[in-house]
Amino acid sequence: MNVNTLKMSLRTLILLAAITMVAQGVAAEPTDGATDGDGYTAIGAGIALGLAGLGAGVSQAAIGSAAVGMLAEDGSKFGVALIFTAWPESIVILGALPLFL
Numbered sequence: 001m002n003v004n005t006l007k008m009s010l011r012t013l014i015l016l017a018a019i020t021m022v023a024q025g026v027a028a029e030p031t032d033g034a035t036d037g038d039g040y041t042a043i044g045a046g047i048a049l050g051l052a053g054l055g056a057g058v059s060q061a062a063i064g065s066a067a068v069g070m071l072a073e074d075g076s077k078f079g080v081a082l083i084f085t086a087w088p089e090s091i092v093i094l095g096a097l098p099l100f101l
Helices: 003-027 039-073 075-086 089-100
Strands: none
Touching: 003 039, 039 075, 039 089
């Protein structure tokens, strides 16, 4: 992997993590007597879930292609490839957490 690509990926990951944290904070903010479905809560939860899904998709694209290459060279590493391919889905689960709070 190119060093510039790695730096850009890390910057993008940090930016998406920061936006997701801000969106979760907006979603978890008390409503002070307002209805449960007011606009800011829905926007915050939507941003958190959307960015989490986008981040998981981007990471699974790179991990999936690397896992296929690894399996082509050594088929005994299927379990490791499966774990690393499924790992980014936990990001979406954490992004969906504000929907239930």
